[in-house]
């Protein structure tokens with residue numbers, strides 16, 4: 377690894393009158409990485425994260441940002457906290473102002489930005505988390521998932537290089553959890569470094585590119601999720617279970633039903649592997665389902681409803697916060713809000729049709745991802761822009777030819 381963006385060197389910490397919360401922890405976080413800090417209750421995850429932006433000072437050892445030890449004077453801490461944004465587990469701790477707008481403005485105002493720059497920062501951050509229109513609402517009158525997004529917007533408005541999330545999905549329902557994880561994916565793909573703590577191994581396995589496993593104030597293991605989560609004994613020490621997909625894959629490997637090489641990260645990858653074992657290849661099928669693609673920036677609700685009313689669409693998914701807002705506004709019920717492309721490919725492979733609603737640059741991404749899947753698996757998948765379903769003779773686009 378080149379110089380890590382964030383690093384701790386043998387840090388220790390005990391709360392006043394408490395046992396050691398951290399007993400010598402060294403971690404390295406690479407710029408642009410998606411890291412999950414995984415461990416049971418009381419492992420020391422929150423304590424370690426609080427150290428990364430100077431909210432807790434180690435009893436011994438050192439925290440480094442950008443290769444330099446962090447300093448604890450007020451000026452240095454203010455600068456560090458602008459660069460390393462921290463989203464608390466409980467948004468009520470973080471949200472302090474009487475309106476959503478004032479809350480998100482708090483950081484930029486403190487940074488001394490001009491009123492115009494503050495307005496822009498608030499607008500952009502609320503847009504990013506899909507909360508335009510919430511500006512004047514009192515934060516205690518919105519849902520838990522929305523509060524989480526307000527807290528994230530408040531941090532984003534300061535444009536940090538690193539985003540640290542303590543248990544981002546704790547207390548959220550499954551759909552809200554998925555939306556927050558998708559937001560974290562968007563943040564990471566825009567070049568930010570994202571670090572989350574969690575005891576949800578399923579989430580860490582599919583999301584992270586690097587995992588740090590902690591228990592009893594120590595690091596037990598670190599590395600790619602498929603390696604760390606394949607060690608059952610270590611996971612048991614940390615009172616955790618392996619992710620279901622990886623567990624099944626490893627068991628099939630041990631029984632020599634499949635060759636173990638690169639573990640699958642998704643149901644789609646796994647089912648393709650099984651098909652290859654059964655047939656020697658992923659069989660081409662006639663009659664794959666169609667994936668309709670709606671660019672919500674260019675399509676009206678009436679047009680989408682017209683397609684849905686024809687009864688040809690079996691499943692609907694939305695990718696990105698603006699697309700979800702569009703679906704919400706148009707009262708379109710969503711079956712998928714996370715991992716949408718893979719889920720729609722899986723349905724297409726069993727002959728069912730689906731609709732993906734998305735916006736802006738994500739439209740190209742959907743085409744690319746489905747095209748790549750088609751090229752790798754040798755299957756022809758049909759992607760039909762919703763606009764084309766409105767013309768009398770649909771001009772279908774085949775990917776790949």
Ligand SMILES: Nc1ncnc2c1ncn2[C@@H]1O[C@H](COP(=O)(O)OP(=O)(O)OP(=O)(O)O)[C@@H](O)[C@H]1O
Nearest residue numbers: 391392394397415416417418419420421422423424
């Ligand atoms: N404010 C505090 N005062 C005293 N002890 C604390 C305090 N916060 C945490 N601890 C103790 O420090 C240890 C590590 O706690 P920490 O919250 O960092 O763990 P965690 O891995 O984040 O757990 P969880 O998943 O439950 O949030 C635990 O033994 C806990 O009891």
